[in-house]
Amino acid sequence: MGAPATLEGWYVYHEFRTINWEQWKSIAETERVRIMQEWSAFANAQANIERDRKGSYGQYIMAGHKADVLFIFMRPSLAELNQLKADLAKTSLADMSQSVYSYISIVELGGYMAKPGVDPALDEALQARLKPEMPPHQHVCFYPMNKRRQGEDNWFMLSEQERREFMKAHGMIGRQYAGIVKQIISGSVGLDDWEWGVTLFADDPLQFKKLVYEMRFDASSARFAEFGPFYVGHRASNESLAQWLRI
Numbered sequence: 132m133g134a135p136a137t138l139e140g141w142y143v144y145h146e147f148r149t150i151n152w153e154q155w156k157s158i159a160e161t162e163r164v165r166i167m168q169e170w171s172a173f174a175n176a177q178a179n180i181e182r183d184r185k186g187s188y189g190q191y192i193m194a195g196h197k198a199d200v201l202f203i204f205m206r207p208s209l210a211e212l213n214q215l216k217a218d219l220a221k222t223s224l225a226d227m228s229q230s231v232y233s234y235i236s237i238v239e240l241g242g243y244m245a246k247p248g249v250d251p252a253l254d255e256a257l258q259a260r261l262k263p264e265m266p267p268h269q270h271v272c273f274y275p276m277n278k279r280r281q282g283e284d285n286w287f288m289l290s291e292q293e294r295r296e297f298m299k300a301h302g303m304i305g306r307q308y309a310g311i312v313k314q315i316i317s318g319s320v321g322l323d324d325w326e327w328g329v330t331l332f333a334d335d336p337l338q339f340k341k342l343v344y345e346m347r348f349d350a351s352s353a354r355f356a357e358f359g360p361f362y363v364g365h366r367a368s369n370e371s372l373a374q375w376l377r378i
């Protein structure tokens with residue numbers, strides 16, 4: 132036995148924030164407009180970096196009490212994500228909000244996704260999955276998860292063959308959602324509190340429920356998966372974020 136080979140791509144930083152509404156309402160309209168203009172410049176700079184294929188960026192408005200907004204950043208290095216954390220903190224919108232949750236991980240693919248005899252660094256399709264552009268879908272869903280280590284249900288004590296079979300069945304369910312739900316699986320063992328971060332993208336949020344529920348009945352989730360909190364939201368352009376915040 133031994134750890135299976137994995138392929139890693141960009142580091143991922145999910146930043147969840149809530150707006151300090153009292154403070155936001157207490158400032159002048161002109162100041163709110165200035166803050167949102169400043170934010171748009173920040174977000175546009177992120178979009179340019181994405182266009183240059185040096186990272187990726189998404190901004191979302193979140194449902195429920197857990198967070199108001201989610202910013203997702205991907206970069207080649209952790210140090211770049213740490214710089215981004217500071218750049219974000221220096222914006223005026225950061226002064227009007229606070230971090231309520233964050234998640235650090237790295238885009239991960241099973242090593243057997245590599246084509247035999249082909250250098251993964253030269254496989255363009257693989258590289259596009261390891262360094263993904265933020266999918267354009269209208270909705271996002273994030274949750275962290277572990278694979279169980281309990282009695283008979285210990286994922287990490289299975290043989291490679293067994294794990295492969297479980298993941299094959301898992302992949303078959305996922306494939307039925309091709310073009311409907313896109314997943315970015317990021318590994319976080321040694322990086323954050325759970326073993327993986329799951330980020331799903333879909334135009335119709337109902338499809339998150341359908342997919343996650345269907346997977347619950349598959350052994351790889353039914354027997355082995357443990358889940359953290361779920362976050363769901365919709366994609367926000369600079370204009371729609373400003374509109375959402377308008378008093």
Ligand code: VOV
Nearest residue numbers: 240241298302305306308312313314327329343346347352
């Ligand atoms: C959109 C659907 C979708 C599709 C097509 C899909 C396919 C695949 C394939 C083919 C593979 C294996 C190769 C690899 O890439 O590693 C995986 C791998 C993985 N998945 Fe997945 N998954 C999906 C979706 C999908 C969901 C919704 C979840 C959350 C589980 C749930 O119950 O809530 C998930 C989890 C994972 C994890 C944690 C891993 C890594 C496990 C490990 O031990 O390595 N995944 N996944």
